[in-house]
Amino acid sequence: MADISPPCLCHLRIWPGYHGYGFTVDQAEKDGQAGHFIAKIEPGSPAQAGGLKDGDKIIEINGASVDGFAHKKVLVKIKSKKKEVNILVADKECQDYYEENDITITGSVSSVLHCSSENVLSLVEKTGKRRKEGEIPLVESMAE
Numbered sequence: 001m002a003d004i005s006p007p008c009l010c011h012l013r014i015w016p017g018y019h020g021y022g023f024t025v026d027q028a029e030k031d032g033q034a035g036h037f038i039a040k041i042e043p044g045s046p047a048q049a050g051g052l053k054d055g056d057k058i059i060e061i062n063g064a065s066v067d068g069f070a071h072k073k074v075l076v077k078i079k080s081k082k083k084e085v086n087i088l089v090a091d092k093e094c095q096d097y098y099e100e101n102d103i104t105i106t107g108s109v110s111s112v113l114h115c116s117s118e119n120v121l122s123l124v125e126k127t128g129k130r131r132k133e134g135e136i137p138l139v140e141s142m143a144e
Contacts, residue, residue, distance in 0.1 A: 050113030
């Protein structure tokens with residue numbers, strides 16, 4: 001799985017002075033995969049800092065599978081906690097790899113990468129400075 005991005009469990013928290021998480025959700029069929037997909041990530045947003053990428057498929061929200069959910073239910077689930085959410089996502093290559101190897105993607109899979117907007121929030125709170133546009137988000141792997 002060296003060249004395949006692992007599934008990513010992204011912990012997002014709304015930052016002080018920031019409205020929302022900074023992304024939208026599309027319900028579509030992309031590359032033969034039906035589901036809910038991350039779209040329109042705002043630069044410098046909690047979503048970008050938390051590791052979400054355009055085109056990622058949403059697998060779970062707060063530990064619950066979204067398979068078969070209507071679009072509106074996915075949005076309600078994302079907003080169910082007022083200031084934070086955990087979203088498990090996978091890109092197309094990751095989904096294909098897991099499907100070909102008959103592995104179900106869940107938050108408990110050992111290869112899941114853990115990302116968080118909290119790292120950037122700590123920097124913002126300590127320094128009062130936000131990450132500059134184009135800088136790589138801070139990512140923390142908890143898979144040790």
